[in-house]
Amino acid sequence: MKAVTVNNIKKRYGAKKPFVSALEGVSFEVEKGELFGIIGPDGAGKTSLFRILTTLLLADGGNVMVDGLDVVKNYKDIRERVGYMPGRFSLYQDLTVRENLEFFATIFNTSIEANYDLVKDIYSQIEPFKDRKAGKLSGGMKQKLALSCALIHRPSVLFLDEPTTGVDAVSRKEFWEMLKKLRSQGITILVSTPYMDEAGLCDRVALIQAGKIMSVDTPEGIVSAFGKKLLAVKSDSMLHLLNELKACPDVEDAYPFGEYHHAVMKQGGQKELNNYLLRSGKAFELKEVTPDIEDCFMALMKN
């Protein structure tokens, strides 16, 4: 049995035409114990998808099974066994850390003690502040508390909607380390993020854009499906270089990428581009690189 099966889900908003389409026939499956990433920019439909998966929203078409249960018919059972951390901080700011955790434990018919081993790693980091109001915590600590609350009933599937949005690079790294530990305890995790670089930390990812899934695969699989030569170039005049690359007939697409520009080749390779750039007489550095998820995402978007 799969942990999550999503089959041709459609969702649109607005009572009359033109409808705003949030999801246009989304399908994928998540294996038990997998750390599954849903990667896409804001407005791609990630939050709608998560709300449908957590029984909070009804889809307009298609069906979804979570832990073998139908999200519409068996919504009550699903609510008992999934954990959900919404996109924005959704705890009681005027309750203390301990009170929040206790409250959510009770709501889920359990107690902190019963599942302490599961949240220990995360909760122990904020336990020194257990009498502090949640509203007075720092961003990273709020996130840890929210994760503890979502885990306290030992969910079989954990849904994390953009847990790292607006969080700095250090806290993001820490958060992903926590997720890896949780996966090792057998919890299936679905996590959405707009940060392409986080895709590499997942077992498998679905790339989503404008309500459609563009690709579902392992990060390596997605990269190997890129299928074209990718070259990285830099020079002293990056703006000029970009225009030059865009004008090259062998180059399909060129865009800035960190300190380099990336050039997706229609045909030819390093040698051909090297010759082309030499004509302008300016110094440059050129190398072939393996694409990362962001390159793949852009290539899929432009298809």
Added chain:
Amino acid sequence: MSNDKVIIAEQLTKRFGHFTAVDGISFDVHKGEIFGFLGANGAGKTTAMRMLSGLSMPSSGKASVAGFDVYRETEKIKQSIGYMSQKFSLYEDLTVKENIRFYAGIYGMTDTFIKDKTGFILKHLHMESEADKLVKSLPLGWKQKLAFSVAVFHEPKIVFLDEPTGGVDPVTRREFWSMIYQAAETGITVFVTTHYMDEAEYCNRVSIMVDGRIDALGTPQQLKRTFNVSSMDEVFLKLARKATRAAD
């Protein structure tokens, strides 16, 4: 690059009670420069930006923005800067045109100027057919590009961008940066914060704040060399991991 300094900060400090949010930062930004202002959550970026944009009075230190003093000439500073943040930049329930009109009106632009420039901007953004649509009906990437155009509409000397590309798709993110480059070409100084470390590479110079102080300042190449790493991501992590202060 010209050498006139449009932002000069010397030992700029902001204290809230016993808490020193910004702890004596000093730096210069040149005209037409794209200056990346990085730091973990809670490092003091927002407070520093507020002081530089005339919204918050420093506790001590000196700073001038566009040639105006941050203590005495905040109104003049506000006239010479533009501001855009990831959140709350445009009115969702006004149309594209109404938003432009409103912001231009705030800065006292003349009607003919507004009319001409609105046409120019909409054409440039390929949004002529969206001119009378409500902003909330636009995709996020378009909103952000429009918000940037609005922020530089009155041709400010400096534009402050607070995480302008958060959550935007990679293609639009690059289009956004090409707009930033164009603005810098025309002499507008760009002061930008971001959580995307690859975007730090696009800046002429980058400063990294840790615990209220600027711990590193230089071109991306210099910083990578200094810390002996291959990406800005690693530079940032090396510095931010040292932070002792809790975020926010």
Added chain:
Amino acid sequence: MKQFKAFVKKEFHHIFRDTRTVFILLGMPVVQIIIFGFALTNEVKNSRIGVLDNSKDAATESLINELEASRYFDIEKNIYSYNDIEQSFREGKIKMAVVFPQRFGENLQHFNKAQVQLVADASDPNVANTLTNYATAVVMDYQKRITGNRQLPYTINTEMRMLYNPQLKGAYNFVPGVMAMVLMLVCTLMTAITVVREKEMGTMEILLASPIKPLKIIIAKAVPYLLLSIVNVASILLLSVFVLEVPINGSLLLLSFESILFILTCLAFGLLISASTASQQTAMFISLTGMFLPTVMLSGFMFPIENMPLPLQIISNAVPAKWYYMIVKDVMIKGVGLESVWKETLILAGMMFFLLAMAIKKFKIRLA
């Protein structure tokens, strides 16, 4: 049950950690009762009254002197006709007029019987009532003095006329009125806001995705406000009995039962509002216009329903506070029992069940 208890505990944390709200919730009834109470007693000192003396004899002269000497009244001069009286009332110069008919002294002398007319501006019924009572007392004192030990007593009839509000509705009306208002605010407004706040904060999303039953959520949200309202009813009653000396003439048990019925009606309305709105502002706006304004305007507390245009009279029937207000007045002031208010009670109960059913029907088990 454990879930439910934890939830109610959480609600109390929310309430008591917001000191301002606690202060408003518990302080409001006290402040209102005191304001209304003192507004009532302060007015009657040195009130301006007019005297129309159509007789101009020794008896009227000495009575006018008596009135003038009393610390309750200041006499407005320049009143020579009924028209002057009316004019002065309109302009708010006087609160009451004393009218002596022609041959007052003569009638008193020859027939031992005379009439004096007291005309009061009853738009403020409490003041009107007090003033006429004081004036009557002055007249009675005078009468007693001139009667002395004679066998055939003089009788001066005081004939009272209340202008603008002939039935003198409003004496002690404010205690039931304040009760209705306070309960409305606490139950409807606060309940609506507290539920909507969870929606705004995003916590409702987590609650809905948890196994706790939606019905349990809304009941648990309402319970603290039910308890707070009971405290408010008790404090209003204590203040009115011991500070304002408005007695409870009827059964306290019946009064409590009716109050709880009204509280439940208000709670149900608050929950209904919260189920149909998504922002605290909207919830507040609907509560204030949908419940608070009608309570003040159409319950008969501020303005007598009998004097309203027919359409407003009909609309007032839909205002729960009107029925509660009638019940409390009857039970508390007239001292009647359930046999006299069963009709109003049934109407209120009907409203409560209707609103509650609507609220439960409207409450969503999902978002949007």
